[in-house]
Amino acid sequence: MAQHFGRITDHPILGKQEKRKQIAIYFDGKEIIAFEGETVAAALVASGVRVFRHSHKKNEPRGIFCAIGHCTDCAMQVNGVENTKVCVTFVSEGMQVISD
Numbered sequence: 460m461a462q463h464f465g466r467i468t469d470h471p472i473l474g475k476q477e478k479r480k481q482i483a484i485y486f487d488g489k490e491i492i493a494f495e496g497e498t499v500a501a502a503l504v505a506s507g508v509r510v511f512r513h514s515h516k517k518n519e520p521r522g523i524f525c526a527i528g529h530c531t532d533c534a535m536q537v538n539g540v541e542n543t544k545v546c547v548t549f550v551s552e553g554m555q556v557i558s559d
């Protein structure tokens with residue numbers, strides 16, 4: 460399987476990834492390479508980010524859990540909007556993503 464920036468680009472069942480426009484988003488002020496049509500969570504994971512926030516009670520690290528918008532483990536601030544579930548939020552150029 461071919462990979463590009465931590466992404467699978469040639470899947471044995473799904474085939475080759477179509478060419479997509481590369482854009483930049485910002486995670487806690489750091490530039491992250493993303494591709495149009497992918498979620499913020501996908502871009503972050505492909506860039507090596509595993510901790511998305513910390514739990515309120517025990518301050519434990521949280522990352523992707525359900526990946527379909529049903530839990531709140533991936534909630535972050537996106538473009539000033541608190542509690543945005545980044546696993547179901549698509550990237551856009553210059554997007555500002557802030558962890559807790």
Ligand code: FES
Nearest residue numbers: 526528530533546
């Ligand atoms: S990982 Fe569960 S809502 Fe995003």
